[in-house]
Amino acid sequence: MEWYWIILIILAALFALTFTAYMTNADMKLVEKLYDSLIRYHDSKDVEEKI
Numbered sequence: 190m191e192w193y194w195i196i197l198i199i200l201a202a203l204f205a206l207t208f209t210a211y212m213t214n215a216d217m218k219l220v221e222k223l224y225d226s227l228i229r230y231h232d233s234k235d236v237e238e239k240i
Contacts, residue, residue, distance in 0.1 A: 210216050
């Protein structure tokens with residue numbers, strides 16, 4: 190198999206992966222889970238408020 194076929198297969202697989210993530214909104218679902226966990230972490234910390 191020639192080297193350009195291997196590169197073409199890799200590029201097609203990357204395109205399929207990113208297209209699937211885009212169509213299923215998987216990237217924003219991951220960001221939402223990360224954001225929720227950061228909110229829980231921040232809310233659980235004891236913070237002294239000085240006025």
